[in-house]
Amino acid sequence: MIYQRSSALFAEAKKVIPGGVNSPVRAFNAVGGDPIFVKEAKGAYLYDEDGNRLIDYIASWGPMILGHAFEPVVKAVIEKAKKGTSFGMPTEIETQLAELAVSMVPNIDKIRFVNSGTEACMSAVRLARGFTGKDKIIKFAGCYHGHSDSFLIQAGSGAVTFGAPNSPGVTQGTAKDTLLAEYNDLASIQTLVKANKGAIAAIIIEPVAGNMGCIIPTDEFIQGLRTLCTQEDILLIFDEVMTGFRLGKGGAQEVLGIDADILTFGKVIGGGLPVGAFAARSEIMGHLAPEGPVYQAGTLSGNPLAMSAGLAMLSELNSKPEIFNSLAQKTEYLHQGFEKVLNAKGIPFQINRFGSMLSVHFTEEPVIDFASSAKGNNETFKKYFHGMLDKGIYLPPSAFESYFLNDALSYADLDETISALEGLSL
Numbered sequence: 001m002i003y004q005r006s007s008a009l010f011a012e013a014k015k016v017i018p019g020g021v022n023s024p025v026r027a028f029n030a031v032g033g034d035p036i037f038v039k040e041a042k043g044a045y046l047y048d049e050d051g052n053r054l055i056d057y058i059a060s061w062g063p064m065i066l067g068h069a070f071e072p073v074v075k076a077v078i079e080k081a082k083k084g085t086s087f088g089m090p091t092e093i094e095t096q097l098a099e100l101a102v103s104m105v106p107n108i109d110k111i112r113f114v115n116s117g118t119e120a121c122m123s124a125v126r127l128a129r130g131f132t133g134k135d136k137i138i139k140f141a142g143c144y145h146g147h148s149d150s151f152l153i154q155a156g157s158g159a160v161t162f163g164a165p166n167s168p169g170v171t172q173g174t175a176k177d178t179l180l181a182e183y184n185d186l187a188s189i190q191t192l193v194k195a196n197k198g199a200i201a202a203i204i205i206e207p208v209a210g211n212m213g214c215i216i217p218t219d220e221f222i223q224g225l226r227t228l229c230t231q232e233d234i235l236l237i238f239d240e241v242m243t244g245f246r247l248g249k250g251g252a253q254e255v256l257g258i259d260a261d262i263l264t265f266g267k268v269i270g271g272g273l274p275v276g277a278f279a280a281r282s283e284i285m286g287h288l289a290p291e292g293p294v295y296q297a298g299t300l301s302g303n304p305l306a307m308s309a310g311l312a313m314l315s316e317l318n319s320k321p322e323i324f325n326s327l328a329q330k331t332e333y334l335h336q337g338f339e340k341v342l343n344a345k346g347i348p349f350q351i352n353r354f355g356s357m358l359s360v361h362f363t364e365e366p367v368i369d370f371a372s373s374a375k376g377n378n379e380t381f382k383k384y385f386h387g388m389l390d391k392g393i394y395l396p397p398s399a400f401e402s403y404f405l406n407d408a409l410s411y412a413d414l415d416e417t418i419s420a421l422e423g424l425s426l
């Protein structure tokens, strides 16, 4: 495939945008080479600036669950735009999307819309601190909750320890209030909770992780986490920015059968426009301004275009819940196809899958947390990524990212993807 124009556009972009991109993972740093510039997309296909057609497995990192340029969403946005794009005043459609979201998701009474998943998680933690009157939070190594200061903390080689910031610009003062635990390791949380008794406001987790590959929580881990939070008066925050409205109508809470105290959303809830949200029972949401003292605001929050896209998307998913099954079946089909091909090639690999999320890791060990995910062979991953790209298959350009299947993918597309893998020498 030829990527001449993409490379030229990237060179231009780098002159005026740091690294040529507005979000780092787009830059292909993990796999090398120049990123592909998209011109347009429809259904399961991306069309790039060189005229290549790519089968898309990232779906804008999740939102395009029904495929690109999904007709009802496009129509809703166009109609809304004609009537004005922002007012800074309340509109009826905000309530309509809120009512629909609250009806689909278990265990929430109220929802506040923001503009990104980052904002949602940042605000959820502030609310948890305001509600409990406690300062510290626990997060898990390898979980991503957006780029706000409190979350840019990583583990030192798997050690359960006080967080050290992993980005310049995050102060030690902020970092000391974020404690790190290991995913799927209940003992690592128990240790932290014991050592910080009465000081922990919340534990935030991706209930099915997607930012270190796709990692599935064990029942024992996720149930133990819930029990511990209840016992210790710690709020459990499920970051469902990825899993919400993707794993099922009610997200991870519904499929795992666990109630969280605060939920955060993003990605699918905006139908491809910038929307995030956080939600909880009234008792907790009542602490939020203007009802309560915890401040949170946004000039463009609840923006009518964004709300119209979200409403069209959630209405479709709500009225056709069989979509979630169809997506899971397609993902299973891809999983089985890949497994067969990779087994025949005789190279070590792990495939993790949950619903319509999947990831491929070139390692012999089961991938259950950040440390085991990081053991994947990145040289093989690079060959795999670029080999697939050359055959017109667009996968996440990092082994730490989950694939997000979209329902516009046909079985013919999946077969084409599996055949592409068959043709690779890894």
Ligand SMILES: *Cc1c(COP(=O)(O)O)cnc(C)c1O
Pocket: 115, 116, 117, 118, 119, 121, 144, 145, 146, 147, 206, 210, 211, 239, 240, 241, 242, 266, 267, 276
């Ligand atoms: C994408 C993501 C975020 C951040 O959302 P943005 O809209 O990119 O700010 C937060 N949490 C999880 C689990 C995510 O996948």
